[in-house]
Amino acid sequence: MPGADPARGLAVIERVGCGACHTIPGVHWPQGKVAPQLANIANQALVAGELANRPDVLAAFVRDAPALLPRSTMPAMPISQDESRDVAAYLYSLGDR
């Protein structure tokens, strides 16, 4: 993802506490067990079982999931558009992309 930085993405993940629900490689604490663990998200064909796993879609989803999937339990998170791209870049850095 051009211009996006995985390291900044991890800092955003820490700041807003994604780990409260998700277990994410690289996040040693917390390792939440409310929602899916994200170790394999880079290699999944679908995001949340419904959306195409494209960089723009994943970035939009981590920022405001209900805007894409109104029934989504995952709420909108307090991050900017740039930060959402960094978060997606970090999640993709966990896989083979």
Next chain:
Amino acid sequence: MSPLTSTRSAIADALDGWPPPVFDPAGPFAGSITLLAWVLLAMAALVFAVVLVALYAALWGKEGLRERVGGTRIIWLAGILFPVVVLTALLVYGLTLTRNLSGPIQGDEMRVRIVGEMWWWRVAYLDAQGRPTMLDANELHIPVGQPVVLELESADVVHSFWVPRLSGKLDMVPGRRNLMRIQADEPGVFGGQCAEYCGGPHALMGFVVIAHPADEFASLMEGRRSLGRPEADTAAIAGEQLFQSAGCAACHRIAGTPANGLAGPDLTHVGSRKTLGAGILPNNRGTMMGWIGNSQAIKPGNRMPPYAVLSGDELRSLAIYLEGLE
């Protein structure tokens, strides 16, 4: 495994600066302790240097010098008199420097009772007679530039209250009330931590102090007293009903509602809190849902059970209700 890692420290650093810069005091009480620490360190370094010089003289000095270093006179002077004088002076200096830290309450000083619980902090703002006027948890708001007396107690085991940039570290002992003053000279957010091992998730027992300019502090407290609530939408109303029916109210109190449980943190103002889980997580809808859904994965051993019986919709409406409680 990715070389990037995230830990409690990294998250707390994003929240309120953790680990806090312990040599960077933000008020007079922490300042006097920092100064004392430096003075003690300097004296220790000086004495160590003197001892090294004497050792060198005793081993490799000229004959006459070695005799004097080995004589009884030097034992009386440097072995007894010097330590007595230096240590007494340091003791008097230290006690003088920190004498205001835990002295009796004077006049109309602001008073707050903080009770250590396994593994969170019960906060009660007190009036001049020591009666609670407002309850809260895990967070303390103070006005800038004035001392605040903390009455530190414990409900179970020994805890220790420590907000490094604002004051010293003082144990909370069952059956005792220990006084300690804190003060912040600038507005800001100051992280704290339980500093006495108190069981299981002790390391996840954090605290936050927020210092406001005097007028902002006054309006904050005034606003809280009125208990004004935003216009509740349908999700918030559903959340409130669920809060009462799902059993949350057995442990949590929300002023102005039937929820009056006292076992867990008071949630009357939880929506305005900077953190969840006692100073360890940022406070947003996502972390609130994660905490309610399974706080045991976040803070293992804490006394709130996981709520796998709640659906995603229910978690969301609870979070929407709670975030409106400011």
